[in-house]
Amino acid sequence: MALYSEKVMDHFRNPRNVGVIEDADGIGEVGNPVCGDIMKIYLKINDEQVINDVKFETFGCGSAIASSSMATELIKGKPLSEALQLTNKAVTEALDGLPPHKLHCSVLAEEAIKSAVKDYYDKNGIEYDPADFPEDHDCEACHVH
Amino acid sequence: MFVYADNAATTAVSKNVLDAMVPIYTEVYGNPSSLYSVGQKAKEILEESRERIANILGAKPREIYFTSGGSEADNQAIVSAARFGEKKGKKHIISTKFEHHAVLHTLQALEKEGFEVTLLDVHENGVVTPEQVADAIREDTALVTIMYANNEIGTVQPIAEIGAICKEKGVLFHTDAVQAVSHIHINVVEQNIDMLSISAHKFHGPKGVGVLYARGGVALTNIINGGAQERGKRAGTENLAGIVGMTVALEDAVAHMDENNAKFEKLQDRLIEGLSKIPYSELNGDRNQRVKSNVNFCFEGIEGESLLLLLDDKGVAVSSGSACTSGSLDPSHVLLAIGRPHEVAHGSLRISLGEDATEEQVDYIIKSVTEVVEYLRSFSPFWADLKSGKRPHVFH
Ligand SMILES: Cc1ncc(COP(=O)(O)O)c(C=O)c1O
Ligand SMILES: [Zn+2]
Ligand SMILES: [Zn+2]
Numbered sequence: 001m002a003l004y005s006e007k008v009m010d011h012f013r014n015p016r017n018v019g020v021i022e023d024a025d026g027i028g029e030v031g032n033p034v035c036g037d038i039m040k041i042y043l044k045i046n047d048e049q050v051i052n053d054v055k056f057e058t059f060g061c062g063s064a065i066a067s068s069s070m071a072t073e074l075i076k077g078k079p080l081s082e083a084l085q086l087t088n089k090a091v092t093e094a095l096d097g098l099p100p101h102k103l104h105c106s107v108l109a110e111e112a113i114k115s116a117v118k119d120y121y122d123k124n125g126i127e128y129d130p131a132d133f134p135e136d137h138d139c140e141a142c143h144v145h
Numbered sequence: 146m147f148v149y150a151d152n153a154a155t156t157a158v159s160k161n162v163l164d165a166m167v168p169i170y171t172e173v174y175g176n177p178s179s180l181y182s183v184g185q186k187a188k189e190i191l192e193e194s195r196e197r198i199a200n201i202l203g204a205k206p207r208e209i210y211f212t213s214g215g216s217e218a219d220n221q222a223i224v225s226a227a228r229f230g231e232k233k234g235k236k237h238i239i240s241t242k243f244e245h246h247a248v249l250h251t252l253q254a255l256e257k258e259g260f261e262v263t264l265l266d267v268h269e270n271g272v273v274t275p276e277q278v279a280d281a282i283r284e285d286t287a288l289v290t291i292m293y294a295n296n297e298i299g300t301v302q303p304i305a306e307i308g309a310i311c312k313e314k315g316v317l318f319h320t321d322a323v324q325a326v327s328h329i330h331i332n333v334v335e336q337n338i339d340m341l342s343i344s345a346h347k348f349h350g351p352k353g354v355g356v357l358y359a360r361g362g363v364a365l366t367n368i369i370n371g372g373a374q375e376r377g378k379r380a381g382t383e384n385l386a387g388i389v390g391m392t393v394a395l396e397d398a399v400a401h402m403d404e405n406n407a408k409f410e411k412l413q414d415r416l417i418e419g420l421s422k423i424p425y426s427e428l429n430g431d432r433n434q435r436v437k438s439n440v441n442f443c444f445e446g447i448e449g450e451s452l453l454l455l456l457d458d459k460g461v462a463v464s465s466g467s468a469c470t471s472g473s474l475d476p477s478h479v480l481l482a483i484g485r486p487h488e489v490a491h492g493s494l495r496i497s498l499g500e501d502a503t504e505e506q507v508d509y510i511i512k513s514v515t516e517v518v519e520y521l522r523s524f525s526p527f528w529a530d531l532k533s534g535k536r537p538h539v540f541h
Contacts, residue, residue: 012454018524033488033527033536036448036468036476040526059527061450061469105469 004062005096011066016073019055026123028115031108037064041072041112045120049080056112060105063098067091067106071113080117084132086110147460148506152347153296153324153439153497154464158390159349165393166351169386177383178374187385194385194392201399202341202358203332210357210365210375211388215323215344216247217368218357221379222319222340223251223290225359225366227260229317230287239281239289241265241273242482245296248321249478252290265291267482271300271430279310288317293325293341297466297479297495298430299439301329308337317363323347323355327398328406328436339363343395345387350394354387405500409437412498412507416440419511423518425531427540429480429493438498441466443480443489445540446528447521452494455517461510466493488527489539 004012021042031038037060044053054076058068071091075083088110092098098106111134118133120126149157158166169190175183177191192206199206212218223238230236240252242264252262265277278289289311294301304320311318319340322331327348333341339360346352357379359365371380398405417428417440425445444452449465456463464470466477468491475481476490485493496510522528530536 009454012451013458015524029526033491034486036487036491038526057524057526057529059446059525060448061467062454063469064448065451102469 003099004066005098007070007094007096008062008066008098011069011095012062015056015058015065015069017055017069017076018057020057021053021055024055024116026116026118026120028112028117028119030111030115031060033059036060037105037108039064039068039108039112041068041116043116043120045080051075051078051080051083058108060108061102063102063105064108066095067098067109068112070094071109075113080120083113084117086113146506146509147462148502148510149462150496150498150502150506150510151462151464152499153299153495155346155352156349156499158351159394159397161397162350162390162394166386166390169389173385177385178372187383190389191383191385194388197392198356198395201331201395203334204358205361207376208333208358208361210359210379211383212355212357212379213353213384214346214355215245215321215342218342218344218355219245219247219290219319219321220251221357221365221368222342222359223248223255223288224368225364226288226290226317226319226340227255228366229364230285233287235285235287237261237263237283237286239263239265239278239286239291241267241291243267243271243295243297243479244290244292245321245323248290248292260287269484270434271295271298271479271483272434273302273307275303275306275310278307279314282310282314282316286314286316288319290319290321293320293322293331294328294436295430295479296324297477298441298483299324299436299497300430301325301434301436304338305336308339311339312337324436326395327402328438330399330402333358333360343391345391345394348394348398350391351387354384354391356391401500406437408500409498409502412502412504413437413440415504415507416496416498416511419508420514423515425538425540426518427489429483429485440496440498442494442496443485443540444492444494444518445489445538446525446531447492447518449476449491449493451521452492452514452517455520456513459513459517461513463497463510464495466495467491486539 024042025045026043029040040057042055054072056068175187177188196206323344341358343356345354365378429441449467450469468476480490
């Protein structure tokens with residue numbers, strides 16, 4: 001069996017929504033170079049609180065790039081409230097699964113989206129429950145430091 | 146184009162080797178321990194193989210033990226020295242930080258039993274010095290085990306000099322020569338080696354067969370218990386076809402070593418020159434003191450697994466020391482040992498050429514790596530930060 005599903009390889013080889021949004025309404029970045037994965041999400045959000053556009057940049061393995069791509073697909077055109085519900089599990093399922101030791105590489109997608117939404121709330125003075133937003137990626141999975 | 150450039154991982158069995166193996170399976174299939182002719186014929190071939198391998202290494206036939214490969218040979222060498230030393234109250238072992246896991250994990254197991262292990266630092270160029278070994282040897286040192294050539298960065302250690310120091314101090318010396326035996330002329334006597342490990346599949350022999358050389362007088366401890374094969378030191382019906390294949394493969398490798406090395410040297414120069422043109426990249430391991438078929442680079446701002454998956458799409462089979470290819474969460478212990486920071490160790494690439502490699506293939510590798518690195522950097526937020534100066538570069 002191959003390491004990755006066809007779906008993962010497709011999103012890895014042809015990532016959707018790659019790039020930068022210069023005038024983004026919210027930007028989230030999680031991970032760090034020491035751990036070997038960084039993901040950055042750019043959101044364009046309209047007055048109805050709907051994600052009009054989303055782009056990502058990722059430094060990481062095949063699983064990290066594919067999860068970034070899939071996650072952006074899953075939230076594009078969706079209301080913020082829905083995007084915030086996106087879980088790592090949903091991303092993994094949409095990719096037809098990931099090898100167990102690769103799951104931690106896909107967690108960043110969920111975290112990066114939350115971080116970008118939080119950035120948008122902060123910039124616009126919108127109130128939110130901090131409990132909905134996890135602290136920055138805590139490196140629990142990666143025991144390198 | 147398809148280029149297999151991961152010969153340090155494993156190699157294709159050569160036609161010569163396969164041709165020598167097939168009749169063992171179909172004609173001389175007897176058990177070497179059986180007394181009838183087809184068994185005794187097998188026994189004869191087994192002992193002839195032992196003699197041929199001994200000749201190549203400058204050893205005596207009775208010093209050659211056939212094993213299931215490099216890992217088993219490493220395990221047996223280390224455990225044997227530990228058990229022998231233990232009896233005399235010697236429970237200290239010296240090795241290096243960048244050994245193969247077959248060595249490191251065996252040492253870890255001994256540590257749990259109460260052995261003390263000193264892992265020598267490896268210099269930035271990927272070489273340990275004889276002085277480091279001399280300084281580390283103690284009254285209670287039972288063994289020094291240092292690899293001949295590193296499997297990731299290909300750096301070659303001063304084995305003869307280290308062996309001389311061990312000899313002088315009366316300490317057993319083992320070397321894992323799995324990555325060296327087909328690239329460097331080895332003579333166990335001249336190079337003061339007490340024990341040495343070899344694995345056939347690294348030089349166009351079959352997988353699952355190897356050699357432990359143990360100098361006469363070195364007491365071996367069994368890892369595999371059972372029948373009296375291999376002079377009682379390694380049980381199990383001999384993998385004769387594998388042993389014959391390994392013998393032919395080793396003879397071929399050694400016979401063509403000088404001409405292969407001359408060819409590799411040119412290709413290595415070309416590869417290093419070509420890959421050095423990629424901005425913010427650097428060769429890992431000493432430029433000269435390395436196996437001629439090995440090139441290992443780090444590229445800033447990218448991750449190794451995505452690099453090698455995209456290279457695979459272009460038909461280039463190579464490997465990486467990134468955390469995400471190792472199945473663990475840490476990048477290669479070898480790259481960390483030579484002082485590469487985590488963030489660049491994730492972006493490493495190992496190219497290990499085969500004897501049939503051509504200039505065209507090398508140029509194709511350079512072109513493919515350059516394109517993929519550039520592509521991955523185009524959407525790497527880490528690279529963006531390096532470019533904008535938000536994070537400092539490691540290389541220049
Ligand atoms: C340096 C070194 N030692 C030991 C081994 C293990 O050899 P084998 O695969 O035959 O067990 C390898 C190969 O993976 C190696 O490169
Ligand atoms: Zn990963
Ligand atoms: Zn971490």
